[in-house]
Amino acid sequence: MSVKNGINGWAGTILRVNLTTGTITKEDTLPKYRPFIGGMGIGYKVIWDEVPMDTDPLGPDAKCVFGVGPLTASGVPCSGRMNISLLSCWSKGYSILDAHMGGHIAHAFKYAGYYAMIVEGVSDKPVYIKIDDENVSIEDASHLWGKGTFEVNATLARENGPEFDVASIGPAGENLVHMSTLITSFGNSGGAGIGALLGSKKVKGLAVRGTGAVKIAEPMKVRLLSNYMIKDLVGGNNNHTVPCHAQSWSEYVATNNRWQGAPGVTWDKAPKGPIDSGEQPSGVINVAALRCNKGVFDFGEVAEKYTVKQGGCASCPVRCYTEYDMDPLADYDLPTHVSNTCMPIIKMLEWYPDHVDANGEKVPSTHDFVDKGDAKMILGGAGARAADDYGVWCNYGSLYEDFNMAYTTGVMKDVIDRLNPGEWDEIPWHLMEEGDPRWMWECYRRIAMKEGVFSDIGLGTYELYQKWGMDDASKNVAGINFYDFVNGKNFNIGHNGYPRHHGPENCWQAGTLYSMMYNRDCMIHHLINFCSSGAPYNEITKPVLEHFFGEGCTDPQQHYTPINENKIKLAKWAFIGKQWHDSATLCNWMYPMTIATSKKRNYIGDLDLDAKYMTAVLGINYTREDQEKDSERISQLLRVITAISFKLNLGSSNLRKDHDKVSEWVFDKQPDFKPFEEGTVKLDREDWEKSLDMWYEAMGWDKETGIPTRATLEKFGLADCADKLEELGLI
Amino acid sequence: MAETKDRKSFLDKDYTRRQFLKLSGKSLAGLAISTSMLSVLGVTKEAVAEDKVRLWAFPQGLLVVNEDRCVGCQRCEINCTLTNDGCCSSYISRVKITRNLYSSRNGHGLYTEDNWTYYPDTCRQCENPACGNACPMGAIYADELGVRRVDTDKCSGCGACTQACPWHMPTVNPVTHKSSKCVMCGACAEGCPSGALSLIPWDKVASAAQEI
Numbered sequence: 001m002s003v004k005n006g007i008n009g010w011a012g013t014i015l016r017v018n019l020t021t022g023t024i025t026k027e028d029t030l031p032k033y034r035p036f037i038g039g040m041g042i043g044y045k046v047i048w049d050e051v052p053m054d055t056d057p058l059g060p061d062a063k064c065v066f067g068v069g070p071l072t073a074s075g076v077p078c079s080g081r082m083n084i085s086l087l088s089c090w091s092k093g094y095s096i097l098d099a100h101m102g103g104h105i106a107h108a109f110k111y112a113g114y115y116a117m118i119v120e121g122v123s124d125k126p127v128y129i130k131i132d133d134e135n136v137s138i139e140d141a142s143h144l145w146g147k148g149t150f151e152v153n154a155t156l157a158r159e160n161g162p163e164f165d166v167a168s169i170g171p172a173g174e175n176l177v178h179m180s181t182l183i184t185s186f187g188n189s190g191g192a193g194i195g196a197l198l199g200s201k202k203v204k205g206l207a208v209r210g211t212g213a214v215k216i217a218e219p220m221k222v223r224l225l226s227n228y229m230i231k232d233l234v235g236g237n238n239n240h241t242v243p244c245h246a247q248s249w250s251e252y253v254a255t256n257n258r259w260q261g262a263p264g265v266t267w268d269k270a271p272k273g274p275i276d277s278g279e280q281p282s283g284v285i286n287v288a289a290l291r292c293n294k295g296v297f298d299f300g301e302v303a304e305k306y307t308v309k310q311g312g313c314a315s316c317p318v319r320c321y322t323e324y325d326m327d328p329l330a331d332y333d334l335p336t337h338v339s340n341t342c343m344p345i346i347k348m349l350e351w352y353p354d355h356v357d358a359n360g361e362k363v364p365s366t367h368d369f370v371d372k373g374d375a376k377m378i379l380g381g382a383g384a385r386a387a388d389d390y391g392v393w394c395n396y397g398s399l400y401e402d403f404n405m406a407y408t409t410g411v412m413k414d415v416i417d418r419l420n421p422g423e424w425d426e427i428p429w430h431l432m433e434e435g436d437p438r439w440m441w442e443c444y445r446r447i448a449m450k451e452g453v454f455s456d457i458g459l460g461t462y463e464l465y466q467k468w469g470m471d472d473a474s475k476n477v478a479g480i481n482f483y484d485f486v487n488g489k490n491f492n493i494g495h496n497g498y499p500r501h502h503g504p505e506n507c508w509q510a511g512t513l514y515s516m517m518y519n520r521d522c523m524i525h526h527l528i529n530f531c532s533s534g535a536p537y538n539e540i541t542k543p544v545l546e547h548f549f550g551e552g553c554t555d556p557q558q559h560y561t562p563i564n565e566n567k568i569k570l571a572k573w574a575f576i577g578k579q580w581h582d583s584a585t586l587c588n589w590m591y592p593m594t595i596a597t598s599k600k601r602n603y604i605g606d607l608d609l610d611a612k613y614m615t616a617v618l619g620i621n622y623t624r625e626d627q628e629k630d631s632e633r634i635s636q637l638l639r640v641i642t643a644i645s646f647k648l649n650l651g652s653s654n655l656r657k658d659h660d661k662v663s664e665w666v667f668d669k670q671p672d673f674k675p676f677e678e679g680t681v682k683l684d685r686e687d688w689e690k691s692l693d694m695w696y697e698a699m700g701w702d703k704e705t706g707i708p709t710r711a712t713l714e715k716f717g718l719a720d721c722a723d724k725l726e727e728l729g730l731i
Numbered sequence: 732m733a734e735t736k737d738r739k740s741f742l743d744k745d746y747t748r749r750q751f752l753k754l755s756g757k758s759l760a761g762l763a764i765s766t767s768m769l770s771v772l773g774v775t776k777e778a779v780a781e782d783k784v785r786l787w788a789f790p791q792g793l794l795v796v797n798e799d800r801c802v803g804c805q806r807c808e809i810n811c812t813l814t815n816d817g818c819c820s821s822y823i824s825r826v827k828i829t830r831n832l833y834s835s836r837n838g839h840g841l842y843t844e845d846n847w848t849y850y851p852d853t854c855r856q857c858e859n860p861a862c863g864n865a866c867p868m869g870a871i872y873a874d875e876l877g878v879r880r881v882d883t884d885k886c887s888g889c890g891a892c893t894q895a896c897p898w899h900m901p902t903v904n905p906v907t908h909k910s911s912k913c914v915m916c917g918a919c920a921e922g923c924p925s926g927a928l929s930l931i932p933w934d935k936v937a938s939a940a941q942e943i
Contacts, residue, residue: 164834273778
């Protein structure tokens, strides 16, 4: 056997890097942390044990925990994610949350023999952490401080050697900007303010090489299960299981989804000539990576012109990072190589709101570059690269939505003029008005360098709204409560400073419930994946979901029904399942395998697949029930930590009232409709309160406060959590 | 001239795996390749002309390596080590993508100016193998199919094979201290989700070669 330790799936060791003392120690993971699986679970357990919830998130006593899990780098597809747990420096309650990143570094970390890394203390000079198998060291990073992530990652990789993967923070993290990231691979980022936490400790980045291996109990079974998954179950990105262009083998065609690959859809900029996606039948492995074409999904056919290939994470056959060479950006002396996916690249037009011209007319601020309709893509590429280079996090789009709303309502000008007279006129607004891609580099530079009042956007929604009076209609010039007001751009799901991430707009009460359970956007894709898979609702989606969760568990898009027990069952499966994925670690954009590509399976997915992988990797009999119990344990810990943070930092004893409060627009939008009518996604207030009652009951939480009961916590071996809640008068 | 003529017509005539072995790994640029064959190989005429496609003859069929299709997922390394080592690893894999993915010795990879150039290196199964010639223990031998294998009883883990191979393909396992190299099992190609590595069965190759 070619591994350095004898434990199937487990890398075995937790690293502890103390930057104050410069000491590096190693601890065994299994005795204490096995019930918490890995990744997020270990992170939460470490924070629970070692970091009081009223610790300054950017102070010397703060810690962060990098974690991978039993399935990371085990050969299982889509197991390339790394979870980083920390206390929030920006969202209401300053409680626990996670940064998560894909790319390849999770594999390198686990191959090096580690399961988690606790980073604590503060260095007195810039450093990076070097992990070279068993040799771990704190290295000088003085020559990297102040530089952008692309240059830093290139330097770290060059200095350490070809087999090292790397990650770094940008100037935003160094300057303790709340909205900051850690960047690895190309555009793969952990967000949530991890940049600021590492910056506070003077950690510029990581370099990791792992020449070891992960021991697998039944390696051929893992290979066969992986083949089965790629052949019969998984589709395109977000597990969209029906191609959106007709293919000869496919019974159905989706209206629009992320399975854009098809004959005639090409990677035009492949060095030696265009590569045609061709057909990608279910049952065939060797074309699976050509299914997803995120560029075409995000920007239309014009994306093909600049596509070199499709990238993504280690072990994943579904490539959701289109890799572009956008030459029009060279005309602006900007880098032309761009890669990212979803929110960090598709919403950059928000930086370009309409403006008023010299004639007093409201006019658009963007223009196409070479081809009709290419503005969104070219500006998207420029903005994504700028954000990643400065290491700025978008808070799932809230960063530029907040800018856009504050600009268009006049709040931004009013605040800047009052707080810093003269700043407004120094901002090069002409770049925005001319649709110049350098405008975003200017915006991100100001945010990252904390330059002027403009840079308050980098505080994050919660503190920005407080500072600019946007959380109270009586405190801003527009007379609007920006959490609650109804317009198409309001992303805020509640009053906590983070947005929905597929909430009521797609996933009825269920998506709204789990959107409220975290201290950042929920990042749960369990429901949106089957909602937008492309499978016809009545023929596939409804029968498959009801097969798993019972009658009435799901709703068609824009035609919701009142809450019921099976909807709660579905919502709970999704909520605890997210903790599973970030602990295992598996990519929640792809898992679970709810709907399949395979007609011979009647398109029924395999919700037991994750447990089957655990059994094959670990060599123990691990069932879906085991998986759900372990996942619920971590979910309960999340809730306990949230309750304690709200008590210690805000004086709140009631999460239902102070944490789970949904924004009013969710109920007030589309005034011409009543809730549950066809054509609307608005929710009903009375039904929502009933949903919360049922949710708390299903989770074993007090209905009045939304806090876990002692009986619930003891069921999951968390009596110490109950003791602490009792001590604080929360139960 | 005779050789040139023979090579130019090589892919359009009835041939055997033995004949392919002679061509294995050599440049295809300048060869006349029929449309049927291009289709079976999944490559374009331009890719062949620009020497971007490499073919290697395996017992199971023809291994085609198409650099532009590589998406960097590392599943080739994963399937190699699951199959041959009973574990999951990059470093000891017999096919190599990770060392090309970040900042390769050739100046490309995600962390270089040439970000989007990365691809798997495969063993060439050389007729006159530098790895085997360099082994002081005589541990690298050819089996009945001509596949170069490591006799782990003889291997001392000295790394002479790694150094001698122009592409540094054999790797000494840091745990077992034995060299490992490609044994042509085909797991890498079978599990490649983008077709950057593909294994074309001999009957398909032969069939395409009959068509003009």
